[in-house]
Amino acid sequence: xxxxxxxxxxxxxxxxxxxxxxxxxLRDAGDPVELAKIYVKQGADELVFxxxxxxxxxRKALAGLVERxxxxxxxxxxxxxxxxTVDDVAILIKAGADKVTVNxxxxxxxGLITExxxxxxxxxxxxxxxxxxxxxxxxxxVNGGRTPTALRTVIWARKVEExxxxxxxxxxxxxxxxxxxxxxxxxxxxSRNVNIPVIASGGAGSMEHFSEVFFNTGCSAxxxxxxxxxxxxxxxxxxxxxxxxxxNVRL
Amino acid sequence: xxxxLKYNAGNIRSVQNALTRLGCESIITDNPTELLNxxxxxxxxxxxxxxxxxxxxxxxxxKTIVSLKQPVLGICLGLQLMCRYSEENDTExxxxxxxxxxxxxxxxxxxxxxxxxxxxxxxxxxxxVALEDDVYYVHSYxxxxxxxxxxxxxxILPFSASMQYENFYATQFHPEKSAEIGEKILRNFLEL
Numbered sequence: 001x002x003x004x005x006x007x008x009x010x011x012x013x014x015x016x017x018x019x020x021x022x023x024x025x026l027r028d029a030g031d032p033v034e035l036a037k038i039y040v041k042q043g044a045d046e047l048v049f050x051x052x053x054x055x056x057x058x059r060k061a062l063a064g065l066v067e068r069x070x071x072x073x074x075x076x077x078x079x080x081x082x083x084x085t086v087d088d089v090a091i092l093i094k095a096g097a098d099k100v101t102v103n104x105x106x107x108x109x110x111g112l113i114t115e116x117x118x119x120x121x122x123x124x125x126x127x128x129x130x131x132x133x134x135x136x137x138x139x140x141x142v143n144g145g146r147t148p149t150a151l152r153t154v155i156w157a158r159k160v161e162e163x164x165x166x167x168x169x170x171x172x173x174x175x176x177x178x179x180x181x182x183x184x185x186x187x188x189x190x191s192r193n194v195n196i197p198v199i200a201s202g203g204a205g206s207m208e209h210f211s212e213v214f215f216n217t218g219c220s221a222x223x224x225x226x227x228x229x230x231x232x233x234x235x236x237x238x239x240x241x242x243x244x245x246x247x248n249v250r251l
Numbered sequence: 252x253x254x255x256l257k258y259n260a261g262n263i264r265s266v267q268n269a270l271t272r273l274g275c276e277s278i279i280t281d282n283p284t285e286l287l288n289x290x291x292x293x294x295x296x297x298x299x300x301x302x303x304x305x306x307x308x309x310x311x312x313x314k315t316i317v318s319l320k321q322p323v324l325g326i327c328l329g330l331q332l333m334c335r336y337s338e339e340n341d342t343e344x345x346x347x348x349x350x351x352x353x354x355x356x357x358x359x360x361x362x363x364x365x366x367x368x369x370x371x372x373x374x375x376x377x378x379x380v381a382l383e384d385d386v387y388y389v390h391s392y393x394x395x396x397x398x399x400x401x402x403x404x405x406x407i408l409p410f411s412a413s414m415q416y417e418n419f420y421a422t423q424f425h426p427e428k429s430a431e432i433g434e435k436i437l438r439n440f441l442e443l
Binding site: 001002003004005040045070071072074075076094095096098120121122123124166167195196197218220221250 | 264265268269271272297298299357359360361362363364365366367368385387389390391405406425427428429430431433434
């Protein structure tokens with residue numbers, strides 16, 4: 001049986017992880033590769049690295065980091081942040097990334113999704129969608145959640161599938177950082193309306209939140225950052241908990 | 252020396268990284284002589300079937316691959332190209348395995364992406380691997396079960412997770428991305 005995936009997300013700034021980390025056995029808490037290795041050992045199913053600075057100069061540094069990650073990590077990983085063109089993607093894939101995420105640039109120019117998919121395959125394109133309700137309607141936001149668009153979330157999700165996305169990373173902005181749980185309603189709705197995997201993101205605060213989102217929605221994976229970085233939930237405990245709740249995960 | 256076949260597919264580098272982690276030297280090449288002289292050959296790949304076949308044919312690599320006598324390991328698209336035929340853009344393949352490659356029916360999420368265990372398995376590649384062990388898949392097309400099938404996996408329907416015919420071995424999953432279990436399978440191949 002296909003397993004539900006647990007995906008830690010690492011924010012990268014100038015080649016270092018930002019947001020504190022709290023691992024006792026970590027020599028260098030700022031080094032993304034060191035942190036990634038710990039997650040792999042713990043049983044993370046995939047990793048996501050988001051470059052939150054994402055300028056042209058940083059792109060080359062990021063490619064160097066991706067090469068180091070690819071050399072040391074034996075599970076799939078996704079890289080994102082500021083990808084505007086197929087050339088940006090080519091650099092990251094060549095460095096060893098398995099997938100890339102696009103967000104604002106895909107809203108600005110939806111053809112980018114098709115361009116990446118036709119050159120590197122659908123499986124390579126993860127479209128990140130940041131969303132929150134405005135007047136009872138879930139809409140898509142861009143620019144790191146600062147700018148609302150006219151796009152309705154479910155309609156955009158179906159559109160990105162049609163354009164060639166292999167997966168959707170859906171972040172519920174109102175939940176993000178709250179630790180009050182994933183947004184079940186929009187995650188469920190998007191998941192029902194597309195036939196590609198959906199990664200739930202935003203709001204993880206406890207193990208119950210993971211079982212809730214897996215039990216109540218068709219999402220294929222759940223992503224979180226701080227609760228893993230601070231060691232509040234460790235992945236082996238989380239996976240045992242989910243198995244006990246009859247949710248299939250890789251042990 | 253292990254030769255990794257260079258062609259217009261992604262993911263080639265990660266195969267080399269995985270071999271390096273296992274302490275094994277490798278070259279990435281499309282030179283027929285280097286391929287023919289290697290101890291083992293890996294035919295990796297993530298990509299699209301028809302353009303990959305066309306690339307191989309234009310360079311005569313299709314003939315080189317089928318003439319290889321040493322152990323060969325196809326991975327993902329590599330496996331699919333070793334089959335008879337792929338529905339992906341109506342592609343005639345290398346016809347090493349007696350199986351066709353079909354698009355998953357859309358009754359569940361496609362691609363089949365993530366970690367999945369085995370229904371059945373046999374053969375040297377799976378020494379020390381258990382049916383409940385998970386390996387990483389990402390694919391929208393699946394190889395049918397045939398007489399060359401050496402392991403099966405269930406997603407929407409049972410399909411070939413691994414195939415073997417004479418010196419040709421292949422996996423639909425990505426051993427190079429499948430953590431310790433994947434490393435075990437790669438090591439089993441390297442020890443053939």
